[in-house]
Amino acid sequence: MIAVILVGGFGTRLRPLTYTRPKQLLPLGNTTLIEYMIGRLAEQEFREIVLAVGYRPDTLKEVLGDGERLGVNIHYSLEEEPLGTAGPIRQAEDYLRGSGEFFVLNGDIVSDMNYQQILVHHRYHQAQASIALYRVDDPSRYGVVDITSEGQILAFIEKPPADTAPSNLINAGCYVLDESVLDHIPLGRKVSIERETFPLLCEKGRVYGWEHKGLWIDTGTPSSYLEANKEVLAASTNQSHRESPPTHHGPVRRMYIGPTSSRNVRYLRPYWKGKDTIIGNDCEIGPNVTLGRNVTIGAGTRIRDAVIFNCVEIGESVVLRNTVIGQGAKIGDKIRLEEFQLVGDGATIYPGAIVPPGARIDPGTDFR
Ligand code: GTP
Numbered sequence: 001m002i003a004v005i006l007v008g009g010f011g012t013r014l015r016p017l018t019y020t021r022p023k024q025l026l027p028l029g030n031t032t033l034i035e036y037m038i039g040r041l042a043e044q045e046f047r048e049i050v051l052a053v054g055y056r057p058d059t060l061k062e063v064l065g066d067g068e069r070l071g072v073n074i075h076y077s078l079e080e081e082p083l084g085t086a087g088p089i090r091q092a093e094d095y096l097r098g099s100g101e102f103f104v105l106n107g108d109i110v111s112d113m114n115y116q117q118i119l120v121h122h123r124y125h126q127a128q129a130s131i132a133l134y135r136v137d138d139p140s141r142y143g144v145v146d147i148t149s150e151g152q153i154l155a156f157i158e159k160p161p162a163d164t165a166p167s168n169l170i171n172a173g174c175y176v177l178d179e180s181v182l183d184h185i186p187l188g189r190k191v192s193i194e195r196e197t198f199p200l201l202c203e204k205g206r207v208y209g210w211e212h213k214g215l216w217i218d219t220g221t222p223s224s225y226l227e228a229n230k231e232v233l234a235a236s237t238n239q240s241h242r243e244s245p246p247t248h249h250g251p252v253r254r255m256y257i258g259p260t261s262s263r264n265v266r267y268l269r270p271y272w273k274g275k276d277t278i279i280g281n282d283c284e285i286g287p288n289v290t291l292g293r294n295v296t297i298g299a300g301t302r303i304r305d306a307v308i309f310n311c312v313e314i315g316e317s318v319v320l321r322n323t324v325i326g327q328g329a330k331i332g333d334k335i336r337l338e339e340f341q342l343v344g345d346g347a348t349i350y351p352g353a354i355v356p357p358g359a360r361i362d363p364g365t366d367f368r
Pocket residue numbers: 006007008009010011012013014023052053054079081082083084085088106107108220
C-alpha cells in the first residue's frame with residue numbers, strides 16, 4: 001500500500017521553531033514527528049511512502065534518506081510552490097497511477113489509527129474517497145462533515161461558524177482515495193482538498209466517513225505539540241533515562257566538561273534524555289520532558305511538560321514548563337518560562353530577563 005504524506009507546510013503557528021526546520025522534524029521523545037508517523041505506517045505493512053515536500057526538503061532528506069532504516073521506500077515529490085492539500089496529490093500521480101487506491105495523510109498528526117480498518121470500510125462501501133473522522137467538542141476550527149447514519153458524507157464544511165456545524169465529526173487528516181480522484185484535482189496549481197476536492201466529490205461521488213476513536217492530536221500549535229510529546233513519551237515502552245543514540249537532531253557542536261554524576265536529581269516519568277546530556281545537582285526532570293543530546297542543565301533547575309532540543313545550555317535554578325527550547329539556545333540562571341514561550345535555535349535568554357507569556361524568541365537573537 002502507498003501513502004502520500006503532506007509535509008510541505010510552513011508550520012507558521014510553531015514559529016520560530018519552524019523557521020529552521022519543517023514541523024515534521026520536531027522531536028518527540030527519541031524520535032521526530034515524521035519518523036513516528038512513518039514508523040506506524042511501516043508497522044501496518046505500508047512499504048511505499050511519497051513525501052510531498054516543499055519547505056526545507058533538504059532537512060527531511062538528511063534525516064530520512066531513502067527510508068531503509070525505517071523499513072519503507074521513501075519517494076520525494078518536490079513542489080516549487082506550495083500546492084495546498086490536494087495539489088501535491090496530483091503532482092505525485094506518477095507514483096499513484098496503477099495503485100487502484102492509496103492513502104493520504106496530513107504530516108502533523110499523532111494518532112494510533114488502524115489504517116486497515118479504514119481500508120476495509122472504504123472497500124465495503126465501494127467509496128471513491130473515505131475520510132477518517134474524529135469527534136470533538138468544538139468543531140469550529142476544523143473541517144466538519146454532514147454525514148448520514150450509513151456513513152455517507154453529504155457535505156464537507158471547512159471551519160463552520162460556531163453553532164452551525166452539522167455534526168461534531170471533523171476531518172482527521174487521513175484519507176483513502178480511489179485512483180480516479182486524481183482526475184478531479186487540477187494539475188499545476190494550488191488546490192485545497194478541504195475546500196475544493198471534497199465538496200466536489202461529495203456532490204458527484206461516493207464519499208464515506210470512518211470514525212477513529214483512539215488517540216488523535218493535531219500537533220500544529222505549541223500546546224498540541226507538547227500534548228503530542230507527552231503522549232508519545234507515555235506510549236513509549238522505553239521510558240528510562242538510559243541514553244541511546246537518538247535518530248534525529250543535527251550535529252553535536254560542543255562537548256560539556258563537568259561532573260559525570262549528579263546528586264539528588266529527581267526524575268518523573270515519562271521523560272526522554274538524549275546521549276551526553278548532563279544534569280546538575282538537585283534538579284527535577286519530568287514528567288513529560290524530552291531532553292535532546294548534549295544538553296547541559298545547571299543545579300537546582302526544574303523542567304516539566306517541555307521539549308529541549310540538542311545542545312541547549314540551561315543555567316542554574318531555572319524553571320521550564322509548557323515551553324520549547326530550540327537547538328543550541330542558552331537559558332540564563334533563574335529564568336522562568338512557563339507559559340508557552342518558544343525559543344528559537346541559538347537564541348540566548350540572559351539572566352534577569354522576563355519573557356512574556358506566549359513570547360516567540362527568534363533564532364539567534366539575544367533576549368535581555
Ligand atoms: P500552519 O502554517 O501553522 O497552519 O501549519 P501548516 O503549514 O503545516 O498547515 P496545516 O497545519 O494546515 O497543514 C496540514 C498538513 O498539510 C501539514 O502536514 C502540512 O505540512 C501540509 N501542507 C500544508 N500546505 C501544504 C502544501 O502546500 N504542500 C504540501 N506538500 N503540504 C502542505
